[in-house]
Amino acid sequence: MSKRRRKTVDKWKSKEWYKIQTPSYFGNLDIGETIASDPDRIVGRRIETTLYDITNDFNQIHVKLLFQIMEVKNKIAYTEYKGHVFTRDYLRSLIRRGSSRIDGIFNVTTKDGYTLRLTAIVLTLSRAKTTQQHVIRKIMEDVIQKKAEELTFQQFVQQVVLGKVGSEIYNAAKKITALRKCEIMKSKVTRVPDVVMDVEPEPVSEAAA
Secondary structure, three states: OOOOOOOOOOHHHHOEEEEEEOOHHHOOOEEEEEEEOOHHHHOOOEEEEEHHHHHOOHHHOOEEEEEEEEEEEOOEEEEEEEEEEEOHHHHHHHOOOOOOEEEEEEEEEOOOOOEEEEEEEEEEOOOOOHHHHHHHHHHHHHHHHHHHHHOOHHHHHHHHHOOHHHHHHHHHHOOOOOEEEEEEEEEEEEEOOOOOOOOOOOOHHHHOO
């Protein structure tokens, strides 16, 4: 008995491309494409890009941003911010002999109920005393907590990734000892509220201009 020939199906022909777009507070910018046979299959995918790709500022190429696809409409995959992290090469370049590195990990809740975990770093010009390090770490915590309480999630995320929160820490902590850098080197969204406020902050691409 002769075997029936099976029709070969080109799986690629059944798939479609979807543009990946940043959320409105990052300018609704296209940051890539992804392919799938069903749009539901790409919901939940995580996409990594750099802040440079959004602001066109080469000085921000070391900031890696993480977005997650939340919804697909009309072949556009809409994302939400999930966190950021500095590249390892950049972090290594910050370390200097004869100085102190002061790290802090803080859990904060924004004005509209989002919870994030932030990792901050302060680098001094010379070796800091233990008591100075304790004071600076407390300043880091106070500044970060205060900003989170005052701002919505979208506003807070903008100020974190653009370095504004780090600048406020620097201005407050430089009174304790001479500093070289203050940065929020990592953030991660750990909880999203059940009810989300509809707020339209200034897009990052415009705010950075």
